[in-house]
Amino acid sequence: MAEYPQKTRPLSPHLGIYRWPVTMATSITHRITGVGLAGGTLLIAWWLTAVSSGPETYEFFSTTMATPLGQIVLYGFAWSLAYHFLNGIRHLCWDFGYGFALPTANATGITVIALSLLVTAGFFLAVHYGYAGYYQ
Amino acid sequence: MSFETPQHRVEGLGSAHSGVGHFKHQRVTAIVLIPLTLWFAVSALGLIGATEVSVLIFLSNPLNAVLLGSFVLISLYHLALGVQEVIVDYVPHEGFKLFLMFCNYGFAFLVAAACAIALLRITI
Numbered sequence: 001m002a003e004y005p006q007k008t009r010p011l012s013p014h015l016g017i018y019r020w021p022v023t024m025a026t027s028i029t030h031r032i033t034g035v036g037l038a039g040g041t042l043l044i045a046w047w048l049t050a051v052s053s054g055p056e057t058y059e060f061f062s063t064t065m066a067t068p069l070g071q072i073v074l075y076g077f078a079w080s081l082a083y084h085f086l087n088g089i090r091h092l093c094w095d096f097g098y099g100f101a102l103p104t105a106n107a108t109g110i111t112v113i114a115l116s117l118l119v120t121a122g123f124f125l126a127v128h129y130g131y132a133g134y135y136q
Numbered sequence: 137m138s139f140e141t142p143q144h145r146v147e148g149l150g151s152a153h154s155g156v157g158h159f160k161h162q163r164v165t166a167i168v169l170i171p172l173t174l175w176f177a178v179s180a181l182g183l184i185g186a187t188e189v190s191v192l193i194f195l196s197n198p199l200n201a202v203l204l205g206s207f208v209l210i211s212l213y214h215l216a217l218g219v220q221e222v223i224v225d226y227v228p229h230e231g232f233k234l235f236l237m238f239c240n241y242g243f244a245f246l247v248a249a250a251c252a253i254a255l256l257r258i259t260i
Contacts (some may be wrong), residue, residue: 010202037211038218038243041211041215042247045247045250045254050249051192051195051258052257053251081177088169088170091166091168092163095163107213127181133181133185134182135182135183135194136182136183136190
């Protein structure tokens, strides 16, 4: 970037003074969950590598994931995926020109947040009431 | 007044020489990832608490192996495009931006290689 002489000029109100509208919160959360899911691919790579390397390495993977920290990471991954998936569909609707009206955008934003939490809670309940693990 | 040559204008690729390629690829991968993510969620939930043998049996089904490979590789391309957008938006310093671009695509390629090799070792 070229360097310009610094002059003290009046600044317009910046991000700090605005209250957070739903659309702004859902937008930045989409980015944060996206970058988080990028890191989450390491989990899948670790899982696949562990499976391909034999029972001991797989055992280490599954016991690590069963620890409280591992569970937080896994449910964080599940929520991030649910949120990014649902809000991604919202973005695709915008790309096709639907849902731009502010009340609509606010309503779909709140719906996406609520649904992502519901899906994650559903995952949690399915695991804890024995409805998961049907492929073993 | 435009300094563009007529051919350049017709190609519509702009100064980055890729036009809307990045935007389009991100959307196309997003659409493809919708059914793949649903499949992955159902599969991951089914493999909770699975032993190594049950994971091997699951992946010995070619359909599961192909779907998981597609999910991982398309996700990695989608995320490389997405993280690139984040870097371009937030990092003004050209050198640091270039460095992060290398890290971003290097990460995606390394994880893709690791997953592909692991899947091949499991299925072959």
